[in-house]
Amino acid sequence: MADVTMPKLSDTMEEGKILRWLKQAGDHVEVGDLLVEVETDKADMEVEASAAGVLREVKLGEGASAPVGAVIAVIEAGADGVRNAAPAGAGERDGAAKAAAQNPEAPPAAAVRPSAVATQTGSAPPARSSTAPPGAREPTRKDVAAPARELPPSPGRAGLQVKVSPLARTLAEELGVDVGTVRGTGPAGRVTRRDVEEAQARGITSRPVEPVEPAARRSDGDAPADAPGPARAAGVRRVPLSRMRASIAKRMAESKRDAPHFYLTTVVDMEDAVRLRAQLKALEASPAGVTYNHMVVKAVADALAGFPEVNARFAGEAIEILDEINIGIATAVDDGLIVPVLQGANRLSLLEVAAQARALAEKAEGGRFTSADLSGASFSVSNLGMFDVDSFSAVINPPQAAILAVGSVKQRPVVHDGALAVAHTMSLTLSCDHRVIDGARGGRFLADVKRRLENPAALLLGAVSRA
Amino acid sequence: MTAHIDTGAGAAGIEARFLGRIGFTEALALQESIVREQGRGGDVLLLLEHDPVYTTGRSGRGENLGRLARVTAEDGVPLVRIGRGGDVTYHGPGQLVGYALVDLRKRGGDVHRFLRELEAGVIATLGALDVAARRWPGRTGVWVVDADVDPTMMDDEDMARGRVRKIASIGIAVRRGMTMHGFALNVALDLAPFAAIVPCGLSGVHMTSVESETRAPAPALEAVARIAAQHVAAALTRREHGTAGPAADRVHA
Numbered sequence: 001m002a003d004v005t006m007p008k009l010s011d012t013m014e015e016g017k018i019l020r021w022l023k024q025a026g027d028h029v030e031v032g033d034l035l036v037e038v039e040t041d042k043a044d045m046e047v048e049a050s051a052a053g054v055l056r057e058v059k060l061g062e063g064a065s066a067p068v069g070a071v072i073a074v075i076e077a078g079a080d081g082v083r084n085a086a087p088a089g090a091g092e093r094d095g096a097a098k099a100a101a102q103n104p105e106a107p108p109a110a111a112v113r114p115s116a117v118a119t120q121t122g123s124a125p126p127a128r129s130s131t132a133p134p135g136a137r138e139p140t141r142k143d144v145a146a147p148a149r150e151l152p153p154s155p156g157r158a159g160l161q162v163k164v165s166p167l168a169r170t171l172a173e174e175l176g177v178d179v180g181t182v183r184g185t186g187p188a189g190r191v192t193r194r195d196v197e198e199a200q201a202r203g204i205t206s207r208p209v210e211p212v213e214p215a216a217r218r219s220d221g222d223a224p225a226d227a228p229g230p231a232r233a234a235g236v237r238r239v240p241l242s243r244m245r246a247s248i249a250k251r252m253a254e255s256k257r258d259a260p261h262f263y264l265t266t267v268v269d270m271e272d273a274v275r276l277r278a279q280l281k282a283l284e285a286s287p288a289g290v291t292y293n294h295m296v297v298k299a300v301a302d303a304l305a306g307f308p309e310v311n312a313r314f315a316g317e318a319i320e321i322l323d324e325i326n327i328g329i330a331t332a333v334d335d336g337l338i339v340p341v342l343q344g345a346n347r348l349s350l351l352e353v354a355a356q357a358r359a360l361a362e363k364a365e366g367g368r369f370t371s372a373d374l375s376g377a378s379f380s381v382s383n384l385g386m387f388d389v390d391s392f393s394a395v396i397n398p399p400q401a402a403i404l405a406v407g408s409v410k411q412r413p414v415v416h417d418g419a420l421a422v423a424h425t426m427s428l429t430l431s432c433d434h435r436v437i438d439g440a441r442g443g444r445f446l447a448d449v450k451r452r453l454e455n456p457a458a459l460l461l462g463a464v465s466r467a
Numbered sequence: 468m469t470a471h472i473d474t475g476a477g478a479a480g481i482e483a484r485f486l487g488r489i490g491f492t493e494a495l496a497l498q499e500s501i502v503r504e505q506g507r508g509g510d511v512l513l514l515l516e517h518d519p520v521y522t523t524g525r526s527g528r529g530e531n532l533g534r535l536a537r538v539t540a541e542d543g544v545p546l547v548r549i550g551r552g553g554d555v556t557y558h559g560p561g562q563l564v565g566y567a568l569v570d571l572r573k574r575g576g577d578v579h580r581f582l583r584e585l586e587a588g589v590i591a592t593l594g595a596l597d598v599a600a601r602r603w604p605g606r607t608g609v610w611v612v613d614a615d616v617d618p619t620m621m622d623d624e625d626m627a628r629g630r631v632r633k634i635a636s637i638g639i640a641v642r643r644g645m646t647m648h649g650f651a652l653n654v655a656l657d658l659a660p661f662a663a664i665v666p667c668g669l670s671g672v673h674m675t676s677v678e679s680e681t682r683a684p685a686p687a688l689e690a691v692a693r694i695a696a697q698h699v700a701a702a703l704t705r706r707e708h709g710t711a712g713p714a715a716d717r718v719h720a
Contacts, residue, residue, distance in 0.1 A: 009577070009578045009579075010577045010578045010579030011579070013578070034643075040578060041578075042582060042608075043578040043579070043639045043641065045640070045641040046641060452508070454507070455508035457497060457500030458504075458511065461484045461511075
């Protein structure tokens with residue numbers, strides 16, 4: 001038998017009042033289980049069991065008070081013997097980790113996370129970039145956060161499945177339209193019935209049945225729907241560069257030539273973020289919804305507030321640290337890839353980030369984008385998760401010092417406490433300009449972003465300062 | 468509305484954030500999510516004001532609630548029952564609410580001491596607003612006392628006659644070692660809704676506010692939040708030195 005006594009929750013506590021028994025007589029209790037809520041002064045504290053067994057008797061009812069040390073209940077040890085760990089006060093502290101481990105809602109602070117930060121200084125760019133045929137521009141576009149407003153027609157997403165609604169597919173077959181050439185305007189670029197009808201009206205019909213050489217497809221896909229008519233010569237179609245493509249080509253080449261990139265990858269446990277997003281959805285806190293990318297942007301902005309050296313640029317003779325945290329968000333939208341810039345993102349709450357990012361995206365889709373909307377980013381986030389990309393490395397958008405590449409959120413096998421489990425995870429790959437950021441600093445910054453995403457409630461709050 | 472607040476409390480300190488006006492249940496859900504994270508996101512001081520709301524803990528008494536039911540029906544001010552100790556109280560615009568979500572285990576775990584530190588932070592905040600306020604031993608909260616009352620001899624009669632007035636209420640809960648709730652400081656609050664209830668179960672208590680005491684417009688709530696962030700964070704950070712044993716001796720030597 002182990003007596004449970006009124007715990008001393010403060011040096012100045014003389015008596016306490018039982019607010020609520022969290023276990024009833026007859027319940028089995030483990031060390032660290034929440035046993036009772038005690039009120040002392042204006043504080044209401046949960047008290048954990050310091051002995052295991054069966055709660056035999058509750059001696060002090062709810063609403064009643066007793067002095068510190070008085071017996072308030074009795075726990076009878078189970079068959080495994082008395083495990084009277086410590087006096088009540090100490091047990092409450094020592095048992096916390098164990099209690100947390102037993103409560104699925106409160107994972108233990110020391111829980112094993114899916115992955116640590118991995119450093120790959122000077123690692124090769126992703127396979128798709130390095131294996132792309134010379135002259136093929138598409139892989140570069142996929143890797144960068146550059147302002148490429150015009151997402152190519154679906155072949156541009158070479159190797160990725162084109163999403164087509166069943167109705168659209170049937171109609172496409174009837175009309176002889178190759179859905180692979182149709183620019184989808186539905187959610188996540190999905191090809192809808194209307195897209196197929198419009199494509200047919202514009203005269204885009206089926207390609208020959210025989211396989212098409214991939215590079216040609218890609219090149220084909222680069223032509224925006226409204227681009228000037230391409231010139232054709234001996235199996236090659238020349239597509240003149242739009243101003244934007246020319247700008248991307250110049251800037252990305254400059255970035256890879258001048259900025260020594262290195263890449264850091266980490267895997268984020270997104271279980272809490274998934275739950276938070278579902279809660280926000282249920283609350284209808286944000287009419288248009290908060291995406292994982294909005295959470296990433298907010299986490300990055302908050303983290304940058306504590307890492308000014310990352311919110312910086314290389315300026316030849318000096319490193320310039322920027323006061324304003326302006327996040328460029330390279331995100332695929334219905335018909336393109338845009339990079340709206342959220343000015344002062346650290347001063348916005350998550351819901352504000354979501355609202356403003358959407359407003360900018362809508363503005364872009366309406367073609368009302370001004371250069372101010374695209375400029376002034378101090379850091380960029382590029383997300384290809386919606387294309388089921390697990391992870392990738394992005395090319396830094398000069399003169400910024402870093403860019404974060406975000407993969408898909410999905411359930412993957414993870415190891416928790418030595419056991420195989422399934423959890424929602426997401427990879428983050430930080431590309432850093434080594435002239436500005438060293439590996440350790442980049443690693444600490446990435447770990448801070450990860451910590452914020454794994455503890456996402458704080459993202460709902462507004463501006464942060466850790467003074 | 469949100470704002471950046473610099474607590475000046477050092478890297479091991481507390482992130483203070485001003486959330487502007489936010490619904491009570493929304494803020495409660497937020498507190499609960501942060502507590503579920505067990506402080507892994509760091510200690511946080513949330514500063515905000517609520518839409519008008521009456522709240523009551525589990526020990527809310529019947530006679531208070533009965534009267535309140537009529538008020539809430541007439542004025543449309545909601546009544547929320549929450550899982551804390553304590554009786555009924557009122558929150559509304561013009562009251563600076565501070566929710567301190569900190570890992571008490573890291574700070575020595577003494578719950579009364581935590582209440583005293585919150586009081587100290589609020590008293591220092593009021594000092595910066597030219598309101599002299601003090602503790603009343605045995606009655607958690609922050610009080611303003613008339614000059615002709617001996618603060619060591621205050622009694623129920625002083626309270627009933629309004630010679631000792633309550634300017635800030637304090638109450639916390641501890642969930643898995645994390646503190647929740649905190650203080651509610653009346654800055655420019657309309658005090659009339661308190662008339663409908665017996666605040667904190669103390670009959671005869673007179674509530675007051677910064678504006679009632681100074682007889683002048685108070686600074687904007689966000690400005691008061693900035694002041695409170697500094698003082699409350701400092702008070703809670705001092706606690707760390709105070710519990711640090713030998714190191715604390717060196718600090719104070």
